Amino acid sequence: MTVLVGHIVDSALASSGQAKEPLWKEHLRAEMALLQPSIQELVWAWLSRQRSPHTGAAYGRDLREWLAFCNQFDLDPLTVDVGHGDVYARSLQVRGLSARSAARKLAAVSSWYTYLVRRRAIKANEFGGANRPETNRKESKTVGLTGSEAAAMVRAAIRDPHRQRLRTAAIIGLMISVGPRVAEVVALELGSLGYERGMRTVRIVGKGEKIRTRRLPAEAGQLLDAYLAERGDAPGPLFLTAGGRPMRTGGIVDLVSRIARQAGLFMPERVTPHTLRHTFATVAEESGASVREIQDALGHASAATTEIYLHAPKRIENDPSVRVAKVLTWTGS
Numbered sequence: 001m002t003v004l005v006g007h008i009v010d011s012a013l014a015s016s017g018q019a020k021e022p023l024w025k026e027h028l029r030a031e032m033a034l035l036q037p038s039i040q041e042l043v044w045a046w047l048s049r050q051r052s053p054h055t056g057a058a059y060g061r062d063l064r065e066w067l068a069f070c071n072q073f074d075l076d077p078l079t080v081d082v083g084h085g086d087v088y089a090r091s092l093q094v095r096g097l098s099a100r101s102a103a104r105k106l107a108a109v110s111s112w113y114t115y116l117v118r119r120r121a122i123k124a125n126e127f128g129g130a131n132r133p134e135t136n137r138k139e140s141k142t143v144g145l146t147g148s149e150a151a152a153m154v155r156a157a158i159r160d161p162h163r164q165r166l167r168t169a170a171i172i173g174l175m176i177s178v179g180p181r182v183a184e185v186v187a188l189e190l191g192s193l194g195y196e197r198g199m200r201t202v203r204i205v206g207k208g209e210k211i212r213t214r215r216l217p218a219e220a221g222q223l224l225d226a227y228l229a230e231r232g233d234a235p236g237p238l239f240l241t242a243g244g245r246p247m248r249t250g251g252i253v254d255l256v257s258r259i260a261r262q263a264g265l266f267m268p269e270r271v272t273p274h275t276l277r278h279t280f281a282t283v284a285e286e287s288g289a290s291v292r293e294i295q296d297a298l299g300h301a302s303a304a305t306t307e308i309y310l311h312a313p314k315r316i317e318n319d320p321s322v323r324v325a326k327v328l329t330w331t332g333s
Contacts, residue, residue, distance in 0.1 A: 024061045031067035039078065039121060046115045051208040054183045062108035078122055085109075085130025099133035106132050144278035144309070147286065149265055150176050153276075156263035158223075164242060170227035171239060171252065172259055173220040175273060179280025179298055180204050180214075182249050182273035188238040193224070206299040214297060249273075281309040 032040050043063065050056040069088055070077045085106070092102040113125040145153065157165070157172035175185060184204050192203045193216070200216040216224070237246035252273055260268035277298070284294050295306040 022057065024057060024064060028060050028064040028067070031064050031071060034071065035067075035077070039116075042116060042119055042121055043112070045119075046112055055207065059108045059111070062105045063112055065105065066109045078116075081126045082129040085127040089130050089132060093133060103132045106130060144275060144280070144282040145265070145271070147283050149263070150276075150279050150283060152263040152265065153259055153271075156259050160259065160262065166223075166227040166230050167239060168255055168259065170220075170223045171255065172276075173223040174202070174216075175256075175276040176279055177217045177220045178202065178204075178214050179277050179284075181206065181277060181299075182252050185239065185252060185273070186237075186247060186249055190233070190235050190238050192238060204299070210299060212296070212299050278309050281306065285310050 028043070032043060035043075047056045047060050050059060066088065067077060069075075069091065070080070075084060088109075089102060089106055092105060093099075097105070110125060110128045110130075113122065113127045116122045117125050153172055154169075154176060157169040159165075160168045162168065171185065174180070175182075184206055187205055188202070194201050194203060194213075196213065200218070200221045201213050202216045203211060203213050205211055231240060239247040239252075241247055241251065256271060256273050256276065257269060260271035265271060281294050281298060284297070285291070289297075291303055291306055291310065294310070295303050298306060298309075300306045
């Protein structure tokens with residue numbers, strides 16, 4: 001069964017454009033070496049039932065870290081209790097992880113234990129009671145760029161001196177004007193582009209394999225057309241490397257950071273693909289789009305998630321510190 005389930009997971013990953021086994025699977029196998037074969041089978045079964053390959057990969061990495069922690073301190077993962085979970089939660093915070101990231105990792109491990117209970121491999125999910133760090137649902141570490149900064153990013157991408165500048169411009173233009181997740185960009189196929197009601201569209205496969213069809217602005221379409229003239233019309237992944245292979249998430253992360261530097265943005269190292277997604281949301285709202293329209297465009301299941309994107313820049317721009325500063329005396333005279 002291990003071979004069968006592992007094959008299913010491999011097939012799912014292959015369909016997402018990954019040509020070889022990712023490192024997280026190799027590392028996970030190493031940390032699982034001391035687990036019973038039947039439990040190893042349940043690990044792969046649990047991962048294979050996740051709705052998207054990206055979620056499965058994230059859960060696999062999170063579980064690998066927990067198993068590494070257990071191996072380090074000679075703990076049996078199947079007999080741990082809530083106290084061990086509390087210690088692990090504390091270790092994540094000591095490592096410097098944000099409350100949200102630590103809470104997500106703990107939730108992933110707890111999900112695995114819940115699955116083991118359902119499969120009757122263990123009697124109860126003792127890990128599930130571990131203290132999770134409190135997160136502020138209105139806070140986000142990512143803040144979108146201003147409209148002028150976003151425009152500077154597009155101009156820098158168009159002027160990019162690298163040989164793949166047409167592809168770079170197409171990616172930056174698409175990400176800022178449409179707001180997809182970086183994983184969604186990587187997963188785009190040539191066939192994802194289309195027409196509906198006389199308008200150009202891009203078909204995006206989001207979390208949970210949910211599909212949303214977005215309108216492609218004419219300006220972004222022109223950048224894509226220039227890239228496609230160079231790429232050719234061969235079916236397959238939309239964005240390719242110079243060697244003709246599918247682009248990966250890391251490549252786009254590096255590309256965005258490089259263009260941010262070339263655009264002369266402040267602290268360009270903090271500009272990520274997720275920054276561009278936030279930028280789409282904030283600029284859209286400032287241009288008159290409703291929260292519901294932005295929610296649908298981004299593929300958020302809840303409007304509360306969308307509001308997190310929109311709250312951060314308002315909180316900074318409307319901070320009352322400016323009002324206080326205006327009534328203070330700032331000179332010694």
